[in-house]
Amino acid sequence: MQTLLSHIRPATARLTPGRAVVVAMLLGPLVGAVLALGSVAAEEANVVTIDNFTFTAPELTVAVGTTVKWVNHDDIPHTVVDKNKAFRSKAMDTDDAFSFTFASAGTFDYFCGLHPHMVGKIIVK
Numbered sequence: 394m395q396t397l398l399s400h401i402r403p404a405t406a407r408l409t410p411g412r413a414v415v416v417a418m419l420l421g422p423l424v425g426a427v428l429a430l431g432s433v434a435a436e437e438a439n440v441v442t443i444d445n446f447t448f449t450a451p452e453l454t455v456a457v458g459t460t461v462k463w464v465n466h467d468d469i470p471h472t473v474v475d476k477n478k479a480f481r482s483k484a485m486d487t488d489d490a491f492s493f494t495f496a497s498a499g500t501f502d503y504f505c506g507l508h509p510h511m512v513g514k515i516i517v518k
């Protein structure tokens with residue numbers, strides 16, 4: 394036990410009030426940034442991002458009348474094509490977006506016309 398304490402004491406002694414303030418100052422903006430990201434994500438609930446050849450989220454459920462936006466975050470072009478031809482985007486370059494308003498209920502399976510293994514689904518209720 395004595396040896397364990399002798400190991401702990403130097404560690405706690407190092408966290409002086411001055412250092413604690415520095416740590417708080419460093420963590421503050423980080424926590425703020427994480428909270429800000431959280432609120433952006435909440436606002437963009439009907440956005441599907443394209444990252445690393447993947448639609449995220451791959452499956453999204455929305456109400457009739459909802460506009461869904463796809464945003465390409467990859468550095469190569471992608472498209473969004475509905476299997477039943479309800480919608481079809483042009484090639485989207487980096488940070489380009491495509492939006493479609495779902496006026497009727499149903500399940501919309503879609504894929505990337507350039508990389509057909511990229512698939513996603515919008516469920517409209």
Ligand SMILES: [Cu+2]
Nearest residue numbers: 471505507508
């Ligand atoms: Cu693609």
